[in-house]
Amino acid sequence: MGISLGANQYGKAENRVVRVYRDTDRHEIVDLNVSTSLRGDFADAHVTGDQADVLPTDTQKNTAFAYAKKHGVTSPEDYAIALGRRFLEASPKASSAQIRVEQYAWDRIPVGANGSDHAFVRRGGAVRTTVVTVAGRGADEQVWVVSGLQDLVLLKSTGSEFKGFLEDEYTTLAETDDRILATSLVARWRYDSATGVDWNKSHDAISASLLETFATTYSHALQETLYLMGRRVLETNDAVAEIRFSAPNKHHFLVDLSPFGLENHNEVFVAADRPYGLIEATVTRDDAPPAGDAWLAVPSFL
Structure with a gap:
C-alpha cells in the first residue's frame, strides 16, 4: 500500500x-x-x-x-x-x-x-x-481577488411573501403574503482582474447596490431576493465576474395574543435564532473568466 x-x-x-x-x-x-x-x-x-x-x-x-x-x-x-x-x-x-x-x-x-x-x-x-x-x-504571475462583506444584518418589515410552496404530509408551515424578511448576509464577489480597480470605490458601490435592491424589491422568497441582488451587482459593476451569497433566514414568527384578548395585526413577533433556513446562491456573468484558484480556501459555501 x-x-x-x-x-x-x-x-x-x-x-x-x-x-x-x-x-x-x-x-x-x-x-x-x-x-x-x-x-x-x-x-x-x-x-x-x-x-x-x-x-x-x-x-x-x-x-x-x-x-x-x-x-x-x-x-x-x-x-x-x-x-x-x-x-x-x-x-x-x-x-x-x-x-x-x-x-x-x-x-x-x-x-x-x-x-x-x-x-x-x-x-x-x-x-x-x-x-x-x-x-x-x-x-x-496570476492574482485572484475575492472581496465581500459578512455579518450584514438586514430586515424589511413588509414587502415579502412566501406561498405556493411544495407540501407533503409533514408540512405545517402556513402560507403568508406579508411577512418580515431578515437575514445576516455573507456576500463575496470575484473580480475578473486584479488591475485597474479602485477597490474602495468598488466596495462602496457594490454594498450600496446590495442594500438598495434588498430595500426596494418585492420579495417572493429569499432565493429571489438574492438573485436580484446579485444580478444588480453584475449589471452595474463590469469588473465583477460572479457573486456568491450565504443568507440564513432569520425567522420572525407572529405571536398569538388571543389568550390575552388582543389582536395581532403583524405587529408583535418572536425572533427565532434556530433552526433557520440557509439559502445560498451564485450569480455569474456568462462571459466571466475562469475562477482559477480564486475560491481556494475561501471561507467556503457552495
Missing part, C-alpha cells in the same frame, strides 16, 4: 493589524484581521521534518505588520496583493500565497461639526472582507 502526502498549506492566522495614520493632526485608523498561508513544495517539512524550505509563520506575522508601515493600507485588497507577492519572493518553494483580510470599521466620535480628530467608536454592522491569492512570479 502506497502512502503519499496530499494537499497542504501553512501560515499565520488572525494577525490583528491596526494602522494609525498620523500624517496630520486628524488621524485615520485602519483595523484589520489578517491571515496568511503558503502552498507549494513543502513535502520535506511533513515527511522528513526538514524545515529548510519553510518560511516560519512568525516571519509571516512580522511581515504583515511591517508591510502595514512599509507598503501602507489604502485598501485591504491592495495590502493583501502586496503581502502575497512578498511571500512568494521570500519563499522560493511556495507556488502560491493566500491572504485573507477582514476590516473592522471605526467612526469618529461626534465632537463639533466634523467629529473628533483622534477619538473613534467601533461601528457595528458588516465586516469588509477580501481573499487574495497570488500564484507564480513575474510573467507567470
Whole structure:
C-alpha cells in the first residue's frame, strides 16, 4: 500500500493589524484581521521534518505588520496583493500565497461639526472582507481577488411573501403574503482582474447596490431576493465576474395574543435564532473568466 502526502498549506492566522495614520493632526485608523498561508513544495517539512524550505509563520506575522508601515493600507485588497507577492519572493518553494483580510470599521466620535480628530467608536454592522491569492512570479504571475462583506444584518418589515410552496404530509408551515424578511448576509464577489480597480470605490458601490435592491424589491422568497441582488451587482459593476451569497433566514414568527384578548395585526413577533433556513446562491456573468484558484480556501459555501 502506497502512502503519499496530499494537499497542504501553512501560515499565520488572525494577525490583528491596526494602522494609525498620523500624517496630520486628524488621524485615520485602519483595523484589520489578517491571515496568511503558503502552498507549494513543502513535502520535506511533513515527511522528513526538514524545515529548510519553510518560511516560519512568525516571519509571516512580522511581515504583515511591517508591510502595514512599509507598503501602507489604502485598501485591504491592495495590502493583501502586496503581502502575497512578498511571500512568494521570500519563499522560493511556495507556488502560491493566500491572504485573507477582514476590516473592522471605526467612526469618529461626534465632537463639533466634523467629529473628533483622534477619538473613534467601533461601528457595528458588516465586516469588509477580501481573499487574495497570488500564484507564480513575474510573467507567470496570476492574482485572484475575492472581496465581500459578512455579518450584514438586514430586515424589511413588509414587502415579502412566501406561498405556493411544495407540501407533503409533514408540512405545517402556513402560507403568508406579508411577512418580515431578515437575514445576516455573507456576500463575496470575484473580480475578473486584479488591475485597474479602485477597490474602495468598488466596495462602496457594490454594498450600496446590495442594500438598495434588498430595500426596494418585492420579495417572493429569499432565493429571489438574492438573485436580484446579485444580478444588480453584475449589471452595474463590469469588473465583477460572479457573486456568491450565504443568507440564513432569520425567522420572525407572529405571536398569538388571543389568550390575552388582543389582536395581532403583524405587529408583535418572536425572533427565532434556530433552526433557520440557509439559502445560498451564485450569480455569474456568462462571459466571466475562469475562477482559477480564486475560491481556494475561501471561507467556503457552495
